[in-house]
């Protein structure tokens with residue numbers, strides 16, 4: 001299909017869920033016009049490369065590690081915070097690479113993850129009702145009428161903040177910070193210094209031996225000093241992602257150049273809705289979140305709309321069923337999709353089906369439920385002979401206290417110590433590394 005034949009604005013005629021109530025259309029139009037002139041954040045060729053990597057993961061020849069904050073904030077785009085997230089992602093990736101003996105496709109849930117779908121449009125505190133916080137791209141977190149009023153100028157800040165974050169990640173991953181031996185040394189510190197890490201001493205020693213062996217053979221090529229890293233976000237605010245959609249000069253086809261991969265959330269995947277329509281036009285690799293009420297018919301219809309030519313690596317289903325439901329709900333879904341012959345990558349999001357409210361009012365998740373959902377995901381795929389293609393998690397590289405349990409346990413009374421998320425609870429650094437070692441054990445138990 002040529003670019004001329006692709007109507008990138010067809011979504012405007014359809015119902016779009018979870019969009020802000022912008023107070024001033026004229027300001028929005030000005031912002032969108034400016035965004036449309038700004039340089040792309042990623043190159044379409046990189047999106048194609050990611051598509052190839054995802055196709056390999058769907059065949060069982062790679063494993064996807066996708067993660068980052070639930071909601072990025074403008075204030076959080078500091079060198080320390082970005083570095084800590086990247087460092088944790090790289091540490092997790094080494095463990096998974098060794099355990100799976102396949103490349104790990106590293107995708108940050110960052111440089112664009114500034115918008116949140118909400119279950120209620122308003123928040124009430126002490127009898128005062130204000131619009132819900134929808135992410136820094138839309139409004140402010142502070143509970144005042146001024147902060148909570150959607151402001152289109154925030155779309156521009158989201159673009160610039162994404163550019164800064166991506167720039168730093170590109171510098172770190174290409175400039176030597178991601179050196180394999182350095183990342184492994186950080187893992188050794190985790191194992192030596194934390195009660196959570198001590199369980200994994202044997203595995204860490206094996207990795208150490210493997211690295212020494214490669215070094216001795218002279219096999220540590222330039223790839224061991226740099227890392228391929230991709231960016232992703234939920235493309236929720238369609239004005240933003242549309243303004244950053246450009247026609248690729250190589251192919252003449254449209255790509256959303258705000259990120260390498262974008263996904264549709266559980267709340268916006270209506271077949272006749274604006275998000276599915278918009279995503280059907282762009283050529284990036286895309287994801288769709290599937291919750292526990294998804295029927296096989298829903299999944300097949302999404303495949304038909306979003307990947308009609310059955311292109312490998314184009315479509316990822318990110319399942320988020322909840323630990324208590326995954327073993328019941330996932331098998332039929334995977335079975336029906338597999339028997340249709342569709343090329344789909346299955347990734348497990350063990351976060352969004354396991355959220356509950358603590359007595360203190362904090363939204364939280366049990367680390368054990370998160371581990372259990374991932375274990376269920378592996379079990380289901382193993383029993384069906386399909387590939388557990390990756391995990392999608394909300395985490396931070398900082399020592400926050402937002403999820404309970406883990407190797408250095410955080411309990412309900414600890415939640416208020418360092419509860420910093422702007423939306424949903426994230427795994428902290430130690431809980432994330434713990435998860436990587438657990439997934440490694442699942443891999444090796446096959």
Ligand SMILES: O=C[C@H](O)[C@H](O)COP(=O)(O)O
Nearest residue numbers: 070116117118119120423424
């Ligand atoms: O991250 C996902 C959603 O935005 C979030 O779970 C919605 O949370 P809410 O139920 O507090 O609106």
Ligand SMILES: C=C(OP(=O)(O)O)C(=O)O
Nearest residue numbers: 117265266267289320352
């Ligand atoms: C909102 C999210 O998830 P879901 O659409 O699965 O609820 C998310 O990943 O931020």
